[in-house]
Amino acid sequence: MTTSPTRQADTALTGRAWHWPGLHEPRHSAARAAAARLVFQHAVRTLPVRVALPGGERLGAGGPDSPVMRIVRPGAFFRRLGADAKIGFGEAYMAGDWTSNDPAALLTPFAARMADLVPRPLQVLRRWVDARQPAHERNTVEGARANIHRHYDLSNDLFAAFLDESMTYSSAWFAPGSDDLHTAQLRKIDGVLDLADVRAGTHLLEIGTGWGALAIRAARRGARVTTLTISAEQKHLAEQRIARAGLADRVQVLLRDYREAHGSYDAVVSVEMIEAVGADYWPTYFQTLDRVLKPGGRVGLQAIAMPHDRLLATRRSYTWIHKYIFPGGQLLSVPAIQDTVRRHTALAITEQRSLGPDYARTLHHWRTRFLDNWPQIAATGFDDTFRRLWEFYLSYCEAGFRSGYLDVLQLGMAKHR
Structure with missing residues (x-):
């Protein structure tokens, strides 16, 4: 099948x-x-x-x-x-x-x-x-757009039904004693922006717009933001949210692949987008960060990681996640990131924090909200098989982080002057 x-x-x-x-x-x-x-x-x-x-x-x-x-x-x-x-x-x-x-x-x-x-x-x-990943799901410029369309363009209403009000689809970072998802998502965004030293006057490139939450947060710091996405659905809603926030003059949303980025920036951020790049293109991804970053500039990166031995054993396998959730996806490992950065860029990793348990909590929130709001999701046309698919997907990922098999990292990088 x-x-x-x-x-x-x-x-x-x-x-x-x-x-x-x-x-x-x-x-x-x-x-x-x-x-x-x-x-x-x-x-x-x-x-x-x-x-x-x-x-x-x-x-x-x-x-x-x-x-x-x-x-x-x-x-x-x-x-x-x-x-x-x-x-x-x-x-x-x-x-x-x-x-x-x-x-x-x-x-x-x-x-x-x-x-x-x-x-x-x-x-x-x-x-x-083991089945092998189909050739048409390779993350060429055209293939990446098709892969992203199959997940992120399902429906903005679907994602709004289980995400917090910031529409942030990545791991939150919970403060001690707090279980509020929205507050934790803003804390996560601030953590990435701090790693990239984003402040008033910063010209920031974001790779992977999502629905605009990070771009809005950065613009409110006084930064000028260029943000890239290859999801037409996300671009449309992100621009609406940015305009409602009164920040359209500070944020430009482009329907553009990361490989098509140009210009020179003080900082670059990317939150859980690298998982969609694919192993064949990891060097190109990090070279792009290096190419558009000014000397002395900084990077804030959030990435999901798996054990390196499991990466080596499974990197060519075609799994349920590929078939139904993230075609063309590939998680990294810490050694894979370190090796690619060292061999292909002038960047240096300066900071690192782990948010694995926070992702388990984030996914638990999402699964609870998804099931609680299923009647309104079903009303838009999704069937019961889709409900079981997404319940399994969110549970499967939560289990990976609860067990420690998966981790999610925030990494700070600097470009040598």
């Missing part, structure tokens, strides 16, 4: 007719399904979870208080795992083959043991059984 979901009336905000090619007809291979069942049983035998199958069969090492996974349709579930475990596990949730009353808590032990869920002797088979 390599096709992605499609819609009729793609740009309409109402009346969507969703199609999920192949989702409700998992490919059948009795041998692979049987093998997948054995691998799954091996993986959960020591995990602190409870897996319930029809007929009373129980798997896992969890106690009464452990999270529960209920496999509703084991035949379809194991056929999906046998066809492609990296995609089939999430598709099984989308299709209702398994369920959980707290999928983030359930997935956290899986994420913590990600490296050894599959027995090591079987891991050498990855190159033959």
